[in-house]
Amino acid sequence: MDLGINWKDIFTISMILFAVIDIVGSIPIIVDLRSKMGHIQSEKASIVAAVIMIAFLFVGEEILKLIGIDANSFAVAGSFVLFFLALEMILGIRLYKEDNPSTASIVPIAFPLIAGAGTMTTILSLRAAYDKINIIIAIVINVVVVYGVLKSSGKIERLLGVNGLGVIRKIFGVILLAIAVKLFAANVKGLFI
DSSP: OOOOOOHHHHHHHHHHHHHHHOTTTTHHHHHHHHHHHSOOOHHHHHHHHHHHHHHHHHHHHHHHHHTTOOHHHHHHHHHHHHHHHHHHHHHOOOOOOOSSTTOOSIIIIIIIIISOHHHHHHHHHHHHHSOHHHHHHHHHHHHHHHHHHHHTHHHHHHHHHHHHHHHHHHHHHHHHHHHHHHHHHHHHGGGGO
16 A cells, blocks of 8 residues: 655655754753753653644644635744744843743743744645655654754753853854744735735
8 A cells, every 4th residue: 555655755854844943953942941941841842743733734724714814924923933032042132931930841842942833834835745644754753853852952951061052042043033034035925915
């Protein structure tokens, strides 16, 4: 029985999702959250992120249509979230306030850090070009990588040190800012057509 599994497509989708999720670039945010919250539930964050991404693959476009939001509006909104996350990283300010400071699993790690608007928009666009089974396998591969990074964030922090993390945080902040601007520019035209 042919399920439509294509390893070349899976590799391509995995790389695209890896770049968009940017879990390596999120290490400074994860370390920062762990120092504020004391604990990150890696398993819970990874499972919730996987469920959100796979669910969005199947019902994302329908949900957006149902509430009258097109993919371009969703992407523009996502670009603002990324923009403010990037500002936090570059300027060392805190815009995001945690409602429940006891844990940092679902918000902001599973959503919007891992399964954020950029990831959701990417999943919607991948759906048009690839079989769903290949996208699901690529999502699972990325979630395994995410879990590994969340679990070893303490070791990575010790390896890089405070100054190393600060430099990486600023560099990835600029990259995230550039992604936010690109996402905004690519989708803002669609709002006026």
